[in-house]
Amino acid sequence: MNTSIGFNKPYMTGNETEYIRQSVESKKISGDGIFTKRCHQFLERNYNFKKCLLTTSCTDALEMAALLIDLKEGDEVIMPSYTFVSTSNAFVLRGAKIVFVDSENNTPNIDADKVEELITEKTKAIVVVHYAGMACDMDKIMAIANKHNLFVIEDAAQAIDSFYKGKPLGSIGHLATFSFHETKNIISGEGGMLVINDDRFIKRAEIIREKGTNRSAFFRGEIDKYGWVDIGSSFLPSDIIAAFLYAQLENLEDIQNRRKYIWNKYYEGLKELDSKNLVRIPQIPSYATNNAHMFYLVCKDIEERSALISKLKENDINAVFHYLSLHKSPFYQDKHDGRELPNCDNYADCLVRLPFYYELKEEEIKRVIKTITDFYQK
Numbered sequence: 001m002n003t004s005i006g007f008n009k010p011y012m013t014g015n016e017t018e019y020i021r022q023s024v025e026s027k028k029i030s031g032d033g034i035f036t037k038r039c040h041q042f043l044e045r046n047y048n049f050k051k052c053l054l055t056t057s058c059t060d061a062l063e064m065a066a067l068l069i070d071l072k073e074g075d076e077v078i079m080p081s082y083t084f085v086s087t088s089n090a091f092v093l094r095g096a097k098i099v100f101v102d103s104e105n106n107t108p109n110i111d112a113d114k115v116e117e118l119i120t121e122k123t124k125a126i127v128v129v130h131y132a133g134m135a136c137d138m139d140k141i142m143a144i145a146n147k148h149n150l151f152v153i154e155d156a157a158q159a160i161d162s163f164y165k166g167k168p169l170g171s172i173g174h175l176a177t178f179s180f181h182e183t184k185n186i187i188s189g190e191g192g193m194l195v196i197n198d199d200r201f202i203k204r205a206e207i208i209r210e211k212g213t214n215r216s217a218f219f220r221g222e223i224d225k226y227g228w229v230d231i232g233s234s235f236l237p238s239d240i241i242a243a244f245l246y247a248q249l250e251n252l253e254d255i256q257n258r259r260k261y262i263w264n265k266y267y268e269g270l271k272e273l274d275s276k277n278l279v280r281i282p283q284i285p286s287y288a289t290n291n292a293h294m295f296y297l298v299c300k301d302i303e304e305r306s307a308l309i310s311k312l313k314e315n316d317i318n319a320v321f322h323y324l325s326l327h328k329s330p331f332y333q334d335k336h337d338g339r340e341l342p343n344c345d346n347y348a349d350c351l352v353r354l355p356f357y358y359e360l361k362e363e364e365i366k367r368v369i370k371t372i373t374d375f376y377q378k
Protein backbone atom coordinates (compact mmCIF):
# COMPACT_ATOMS: atom_id res chain seq x y z
CA MET A 1 0.00 0.00 0.00
CA ASN A 2 1.18 3.47 -0.88
CA THR A 3 1.25 6.18 1.72
CA SER A 4 -0.81 9.18 0.78
CA ILE A 5 0.98 12.25 -0.62
CA GLY A 6 -0.74 15.49 0.33
CA PHE A 7 -0.68 18.65 -1.74
CA ASN A 8 0.82 20.86 0.98
CA LYS A 9 2.38 20.32 4.38
CA PRO A 10 3.49 23.33 6.45
CA TYR A 11 7.15 23.05 7.39
CA MET A 12 8.44 24.07 10.82
CA THR A 13 12.13 24.93 10.97
CA GLY A 14 12.49 24.14 14.71
CA ASN A 15 12.67 27.53 16.44
CA GLU A 16 9.04 28.59 16.00
CA THR A 17 7.80 27.52 19.44
CA GLU A 18 10.94 28.82 21.17
CA TYR A 19 10.47 32.27 19.61
CA ILE A 20 6.78 32.26 20.46
CA ARG A 21 7.78 31.51 24.07
CA GLN A 22 10.22 34.43 24.03
CA SER A 23 7.57 36.69 22.58
CA VAL A 24 5.09 35.69 25.30
CA GLU A 25 7.70 36.25 28.00
CA SER A 26 8.52 39.70 26.64
CA LYS A 27 5.04 40.67 27.91
CA LYS A 28 4.37 42.59 24.73
CA ILE A 29 2.39 40.31 22.48
CA SER A 30 0.36 42.91 20.59
CA GLY A 31 1.58 44.32 17.29
CA ASP A 32 5.00 45.81 16.51
CA GLY A 33 6.88 44.02 19.31
CA ILE A 34 10.46 42.72 19.13
CA PHE A 35 9.85 39.99 16.58
CA THR A 36 7.83 42.22 14.25
CA LYS A 37 10.78 44.63 14.22
CA ARG A 38 13.22 41.80 13.52
CA CYS A 39 11.10 40.61 10.59
CA HIS A 40 10.85 44.15 9.16
CA GLN A 41 14.61 44.62 9.43
CA PHE A 42 15.43 41.25 7.91
CA LEU A 43 13.17 41.81 4.91
CA GLU A 44 14.15 45.45 4.32
CA ARG A 45 17.86 44.57 4.38
CA ASN A 46 17.70 41.42 2.31
CA TYR A 47 15.44 42.65 -0.45
CA ASN A 48 16.05 46.37 -0.67
CA PHE A 49 12.42 47.08 0.31
CA LYS A 50 12.09 50.70 1.40
CA LYS A 51 9.58 50.02 4.16
CA CYS A 52 8.00 46.76 5.35
CA LEU A 53 4.87 46.49 7.48
CA LEU A 54 3.66 43.07 8.58
CA THR A 55 -0.09 42.55 8.21
CA THR A 56 -2.43 39.76 9.21
CA SER A 57 -2.66 38.55 5.59
CA CYS A 58 -1.81 39.44 2.01
CA THR A 59 -5.52 40.21 1.60
CA ASP A 60 -5.16 42.90 4.29
CA ALA A 61 -2.03 44.27 2.63
CA LEU A 62 -3.97 44.55 -0.65
CA GLU A 63 -6.78 46.38 1.17
CA MET A 64 -4.19 48.78 2.60
CA ALA A 65 -2.81 49.35 -0.90
CA ALA A 66 -6.31 50.16 -2.18
CA LEU A 67 -6.77 52.67 0.67
CA LEU A 68 -3.35 54.25 0.07
CA ILE A 69 -3.89 55.02 -3.61
CA ASP A 70 -7.09 56.83 -2.61
CA LEU A 71 -9.47 55.10 -4.97
CA LYS A 72 -12.73 56.86 -5.68
CA GLU A 73 -15.99 55.19 -6.73
CA GLY A 74 -15.70 54.34 -10.43
CA ASP A 75 -11.91 54.50 -10.67
CA GLU A 76 -10.50 51.70 -12.77
CA VAL A 77 -7.85 49.18 -11.81
CA ILE A 78 -6.25 46.91 -14.41
CA MET A 79 -5.23 43.39 -13.36
CA PRO A 80 -5.09 39.79 -14.59
CA SER A 81 -8.23 37.67 -14.40
CA TYR A 82 -6.21 34.57 -13.53
CA THR A 83 -5.58 35.35 -9.86
CA PHE A 84 -6.88 34.89 -6.32
CA VAL A 85 -10.10 36.75 -5.42
CA SER A 86 -8.35 39.03 -2.91
CA THR A 87 -6.30 40.70 -5.65
CA SER A 88 -9.54 42.00 -7.05
CA ASN A 89 -11.80 42.15 -4.01
CA ALA A 90 -9.53 44.59 -2.14
CA PHE A 91 -10.10 47.20 -4.85
CA VAL A 92 -13.80 46.40 -5.35
CA LEU A 93 -14.27 47.17 -1.63
CA ARG A 94 -13.17 50.75 -2.42
CA GLY A 95 -15.70 51.05 -5.27
CA ALA A 96 -13.27 50.42 -8.11
CA LYS A 97 -14.18 48.92 -11.46
CA ILE A 98 -11.86 46.06 -12.34
CA VAL A 99 -10.60 45.84 -15.90
CA PHE A 100 -9.34 42.30 -16.41
CA VAL A 101 -6.46 41.45 -18.73
CA ASP A 102 -5.64 38.11 -20.30
CA SER A 103 -2.64 35.97 -19.28
CA GLU A 104 0.35 35.48 -21.52
CA ASN A 105 0.33 32.41 -23.69
CA ASN A 106 3.51 31.02 -22.12
CA THR A 107 2.84 31.89 -18.49
CA PRO A 108 -0.26 32.66 -16.39
CA ASN A 109 1.11 36.18 -15.78
CA ILE A 110 -0.58 39.34 -17.05
CA ASP A 111 0.06 40.02 -20.76
CA ALA A 112 1.85 43.37 -20.55
CA ASP A 113 1.25 44.01 -24.25
CA LYS A 114 -2.52 44.09 -23.67
CA VAL A 115 -2.50 46.65 -20.86
CA GLU A 116 -2.06 50.02 -22.56
CA GLU A 117 -5.12 49.70 -24.82
CA LEU A 118 -7.30 49.36 -21.70
CA ILE A 119 -6.22 52.61 -20.07
CA THR A 120 -8.88 55.34 -19.79
CA GLU A 121 -9.21 58.69 -17.97
CA LYS A 122 -10.40 56.75 -14.94
CA THR A 123 -7.53 54.28 -14.70
CA LYS A 124 -5.68 54.65 -11.43
CA ALA A 125 -3.52 51.57 -11.04
CA ILE A 126 -2.15 48.38 -12.53
CA VAL A 127 -1.94 45.32 -10.28
CA VAL A 128 0.41 42.55 -11.38
CA VAL A 129 0.55 39.05 -9.91
CA HIS A 130 3.83 37.16 -10.09
CA TYR A 131 2.27 33.74 -10.62
CA ALA A 132 4.22 30.81 -9.13
CA GLY A 133 6.77 33.39 -7.96
CA MET A 134 7.92 34.09 -11.53
CA ALA A 135 8.20 37.74 -12.51
CA CYS A 136 5.84 39.61 -14.80
CA ASP A 137 7.49 41.74 -17.48
CA MET A 138 8.07 44.66 -15.12
CA ASP A 139 10.01 46.98 -17.46
CA LYS A 140 7.03 47.04 -19.81
CA ILE A 141 4.55 47.50 -16.96
CA MET A 142 6.53 50.31 -15.29
CA ALA A 143 7.03 52.12 -18.60
CA ILE A 144 3.26 52.09 -19.28
CA ALA A 145 2.53 53.19 -15.71
CA ASN A 146 5.02 56.06 -15.83
CA LYS A 147 3.75 57.24 -19.19
CA HIS A 148 0.14 57.38 -17.94
CA ASN A 149 0.90 58.35 -14.35
CA LEU A 150 -0.53 55.18 -12.79
CA PHE A 151 0.38 53.33 -9.61
CA VAL A 152 1.77 49.81 -9.81
CA ILE A 153 0.99 47.31 -7.09
CA GLU A 154 2.76 43.96 -7.12
CA ASP A 155 0.73 41.10 -5.69
CA ALA A 156 3.85 39.22 -4.70
CA ALA A 157 1.96 36.76 -2.45
CA GLN A 158 3.84 33.83 -4.02
CA ALA A 159 7.02 35.70 -4.86
CA ILE A 160 9.29 35.85 -1.80
CA ASP A 161 12.99 35.60 -2.71
CA SER A 162 12.40 35.89 -6.45
CA PHE A 163 13.89 38.41 -8.88
CA TYR A 164 13.32 40.34 -12.09
CA LYS A 165 16.57 41.20 -13.89
CA GLY A 166 18.31 41.02 -10.51
CA LYS A 167 15.75 43.18 -8.67
CA PRO A 168 13.78 41.53 -5.87
CA LEU A 169 10.08 41.11 -6.67
CA GLY A 170 8.17 43.45 -4.40
CA SER A 171 10.81 46.19 -4.74
CA ILE A 172 9.73 47.44 -8.18
CA GLY A 173 6.14 48.71 -7.92
CA HIS A 174 5.04 51.65 -5.75
CA LEU A 175 3.53 49.10 -3.37
CA ALA A 176 3.76 45.33 -3.03
CA THR A 177 2.02 42.67 -0.97
CA PHE A 178 3.25 39.31 0.33
CA SER A 179 1.53 36.34 1.94
CA PHE A 180 2.79 34.09 4.72
CA HIS A 181 -0.24 31.79 4.56
CA GLU A 182 0.71 28.19 5.31
CA THR A 183 0.62 27.30 1.61
CA LYS A 184 3.43 29.73 0.71
CA ASN A 185 7.23 29.25 0.91
CA ILE A 186 7.70 31.18 4.17
CA ILE A 187 4.76 30.89 6.56
CA SER A 188 3.15 32.03 9.79
CA GLY A 189 -0.22 30.25 9.46
CA GLU A 190 -2.02 33.36 8.33
CA GLY A 191 0.11 36.42 7.72
CA GLY A 192 1.21 38.98 5.19
CA MET A 193 3.16 42.14 4.52
CA LEU A 194 2.83 45.45 2.75
CA VAL A 195 5.99 46.79 1.12
CA ILE A 196 6.15 50.53 0.44
CA ASN A 197 8.74 51.60 -2.12
CA ASP A 198 7.38 55.12 -2.66
CA ASP A 199 8.17 57.46 0.26
CA ARG A 200 4.93 59.35 -0.20
CA PHE A 201 2.97 56.42 1.22
CA ILE A 202 5.01 55.53 4.28
CA LYS A 203 3.53 57.83 6.91
CA ARG A 204 -0.05 57.22 5.85
CA ALA A 205 0.49 53.44 5.64
CA GLU A 206 1.47 53.39 9.32
CA ILE A 207 -1.66 55.34 10.20
CA ILE A 208 -4.03 53.19 8.13
CA ARG A 209 -2.54 50.05 9.71
CA GLU A 210 -3.14 51.45 13.22
CA LYS A 211 -6.90 52.13 13.00
CA GLY A 212 -6.43 55.58 11.47
CA THR A 213 -4.33 56.81 14.38
CA ASN A 214 -0.77 58.14 14.57
CA ARG A 215 0.12 55.61 17.26
CA SER A 216 3.28 54.42 15.43
CA ALA A 217 4.77 57.93 15.49
CA PHE A 218 3.74 58.21 19.17
CA PHE A 219 5.57 54.96 20.10
CA ARG A 220 8.69 56.29 18.39
CA GLY A 221 8.44 59.42 20.58
CA GLU A 222 7.88 61.75 17.62
CA ILE A 223 4.64 63.19 19.07
CA ASP A 224 3.45 63.43 22.67
CA LYS A 225 -0.08 62.11 22.20
CA TYR A 226 -1.84 60.13 19.55
CA GLY A 227 -5.30 60.38 18.07
CA TRP A 228 -7.60 59.76 15.16
CA VAL A 229 -6.17 61.39 12.03
CA ASP A 230 -7.39 59.34 9.02
CA ILE A 231 -9.42 56.30 8.02
CA GLY A 232 -7.89 52.91 8.75
CA SER A 233 -8.36 49.54 10.32
CA SER A 234 -6.46 47.02 12.43
CA PHE A 235 -4.08 45.44 9.96
CA LEU A 236 -1.14 44.56 12.23
CA PRO A 237 -0.49 41.03 13.49
CA SER A 238 0.25 39.98 17.05
CA ASP A 239 3.98 39.69 17.81
CA ILE A 240 3.37 35.96 18.44
CA ILE A 241 2.73 35.55 14.70
CA ALA A 242 5.87 37.55 13.92
CA ALA A 243 7.86 35.28 16.28
CA PHE A 244 6.81 32.26 14.22
CA LEU A 245 7.63 34.12 11.01
CA TYR A 246 11.07 35.15 12.23
CA ALA A 247 12.04 31.51 12.81
CA GLN A 248 11.10 30.85 9.19
CA LEU A 249 13.03 33.85 7.87
CA GLU A 250 16.18 32.74 9.69
CA ASN A 251 15.95 29.51 7.69
CA LEU A 252 14.96 31.09 4.40
CA GLU A 253 18.05 29.92 2.54
CA ASP A 254 17.62 26.32 3.63
CA ILE A 255 13.90 26.35 2.79
CA GLN A 256 14.57 27.82 -0.64
CA ASN A 257 17.38 25.36 -1.40
CA ARG A 258 15.19 22.39 -0.56
CA ARG A 259 12.24 23.73 -2.59
CA LYS A 260 14.46 24.42 -5.61
CA TYR A 261 15.86 20.88 -5.32
CA ILE A 262 12.32 19.43 -5.45
CA TRP A 263 11.34 21.74 -8.31
CA ASN A 264 14.35 20.66 -10.37
CA LYS A 265 13.57 16.97 -9.73
CA TYR A 266 10.07 17.49 -11.13
CA TYR A 267 11.48 19.47 -14.03
CA GLU A 268 14.05 16.83 -14.94
CA GLY A 269 11.52 14.01 -14.53
CA LEU A 270 8.80 15.63 -16.62
CA LYS A 271 10.62 17.57 -19.33
CA GLU A 272 10.53 14.66 -21.74
CA LEU A 273 6.72 14.66 -21.70
CA ASP A 274 6.90 18.37 -22.54
CA SER A 275 9.36 17.84 -25.38
CA LYS A 276 7.00 15.19 -26.81
CA ASN A 277 4.19 17.78 -26.58
CA LEU A 278 2.15 15.58 -24.26
CA VAL A 279 1.88 18.15 -21.44
CA ARG A 280 3.40 21.59 -20.79
CA ILE A 281 5.75 22.32 -17.89
CA PRO A 282 6.49 25.84 -16.57
CA GLN A 283 8.56 28.17 -18.74
CA ILE A 284 10.74 30.65 -16.91
CA PRO A 285 11.17 33.91 -18.86
CA SER A 286 14.82 34.98 -19.27
CA TYR A 287 14.22 38.05 -17.06
CA ALA A 288 12.77 35.99 -14.18
CA THR A 289 14.09 33.65 -11.51
CA ASN A 290 12.29 30.66 -10.09
CA ASN A 291 11.63 30.71 -6.32
CA ALA A 292 10.16 27.21 -6.38
CA HIS A 293 6.80 28.27 -5.05
CA MET A 294 4.96 25.64 -7.05
CA PHE A 295 5.31 23.12 -9.85
CA TYR A 296 2.45 23.05 -12.31
CA LEU A 297 1.52 21.26 -15.53
CA VAL A 298 -0.75 22.53 -18.27
CA CYS A 299 -2.88 19.75 -19.79
CA LYS A 300 -4.44 19.69 -23.26
CA ASP A 301 -7.99 20.34 -22.03
CA ILE A 302 -10.19 20.10 -18.95
CA GLU A 303 -11.15 16.44 -19.60
CA GLU A 304 -7.51 15.42 -19.70
CA ARG A 305 -6.82 17.39 -16.53
CA SER A 306 -9.71 15.73 -14.67
CA ALA A 307 -8.49 12.32 -15.81
CA LEU A 308 -4.93 13.11 -14.65
CA ILE A 309 -6.11 14.35 -11.25
CA SER A 310 -8.20 11.16 -10.87
CA LYS A 311 -5.31 8.95 -11.87
CA LEU A 312 -3.09 10.66 -9.29
CA LYS A 313 -5.86 10.34 -6.69
CA GLU A 314 -6.09 6.57 -7.37
CA ASN A 315 -2.41 6.47 -6.48
CA ASP A 316 -3.01 8.47 -3.27
CA ILE A 317 -1.45 11.62 -4.71
CA ASN A 318 -3.24 14.92 -4.20
CA ALA A 319 -2.81 17.27 -7.13
CA VAL A 320 -5.10 20.28 -7.46
CA PHE A 321 -6.20 22.82 -10.03
CA HIS A 322 -6.04 26.53 -9.29
CA TYR A 323 -7.90 29.75 -10.07
CA LEU A 324 -11.17 30.08 -11.95
CA SER A 325 -11.35 33.09 -14.28
CA LEU A 326 -12.48 36.07 -12.17
CA HIS A 327 -14.13 37.74 -15.19
CA LYS A 328 -16.49 34.74 -15.35
CA SER A 329 -17.11 34.49 -11.59
CA PRO A 330 -20.71 34.65 -10.31
CA PHE A 331 -19.84 37.95 -8.61
CA TYR A 332 -18.14 39.71 -11.49
CA GLN A 333 -19.43 38.28 -14.79
CA ASP A 334 -22.17 40.93 -15.12
CA LYS A 335 -19.69 43.72 -14.40
CA HIS A 336 -17.06 42.51 -16.88
CA ASP A 337 -17.07 44.27 -20.25
CA GLY A 338 -17.47 41.05 -22.21
CA ARG A 339 -13.98 40.72 -23.71
CA GLU A 340 -12.85 37.12 -24.15
CA LEU A 341 -9.72 36.19 -22.18
CA PRO A 342 -8.79 32.85 -23.75
CA ASN A 343 -5.37 32.28 -22.14
CA CYS A 344 -6.84 32.89 -18.71
CA ASP A 345 -9.68 30.42 -19.42
CA ASN A 346 -7.12 27.93 -20.65
CA TYR A 347 -5.13 28.08 -17.40
CA ALA A 348 -8.37 27.88 -15.40
CA ASP A 349 -9.30 24.68 -17.29
CA CYS A 350 -5.94 23.01 -17.81
CA LEU A 351 -3.46 23.92 -15.07
CA VAL A 352 -2.75 21.37 -12.33
CA ARG A 353 -0.41 21.84 -9.34
CA LEU A 354 1.67 18.93 -8.06
CA PRO A 355 2.33 18.14 -4.37
CA PHE A 356 4.98 20.57 -3.22
CA TYR A 357 6.45 20.99 0.26
CA TYR A 358 9.79 20.93 2.05
CA GLU A 359 9.38 17.45 3.49
CA LEU A 360 8.35 15.77 0.25
CA LYS A 361 10.54 12.68 0.08
CA GLU A 362 12.74 11.52 -2.78
CA GLU A 363 10.64 8.38 -3.40
CA GLU A 364 7.44 10.41 -3.25
CA ILE A 365 8.69 12.78 -5.96
CA LYS A 366 9.58 9.73 -8.05
CA ARG A 367 6.13 8.24 -7.49
CA VAL A 368 4.43 11.43 -8.66
CA ILE A 369 6.64 11.59 -11.77
CA LYS A 370 6.08 7.90 -12.54
CA THR A 371 2.30 8.14 -12.17
CA ILE A 372 2.19 11.12 -14.55
CA THR A 373 4.53 9.44 -17.04
CA ASP A 374 2.40 6.25 -16.98
CA PHE A 375 -0.71 8.35 -17.55
CA TYR A 376 0.70 9.91 -20.71
CA GLN A 377 2.26 6.74 -22.03
CA LYS A 378 -0.81 4.55 -21.60
Ligand SMILES: *Cc1c(COP(=O)(O)O)cnc(C)c1O
Pocket residue numbers: 056057058059060083084086087129155157158178179180181190191192
Ligand atom coordinates in the same frame (compact mmCIF):
# COMPACT_ATOMS: atom_id res chain seq x y z
C1 LIG B 1 -2.18 33.46 -1.37
C2 LIG B 1 -2.50 34.61 -2.25
C3 LIG B 1 -3.22 35.72 -1.80
C4 LIG B 1 -3.87 35.79 -0.45
O1 LIG B 1 -2.99 35.68 0.61
P1 LIG B 1 -3.58 35.66 2.12
O2 LIG B 1 -2.35 35.89 2.94
O3 LIG B 1 -4.18 34.32 2.32
O4 LIG B 1 -4.55 36.76 2.25
C5 LIG B 1 -3.40 36.78 -2.66
N1 LIG B 1 -2.92 36.77 -3.91
C6 LIG B 1 -2.25 35.70 -4.39
C7 LIG B 1 -1.72 35.75 -5.79
C8 LIG B 1 -2.02 34.59 -3.58
O5 LIG B 1 -1.36 33.53 -4.08
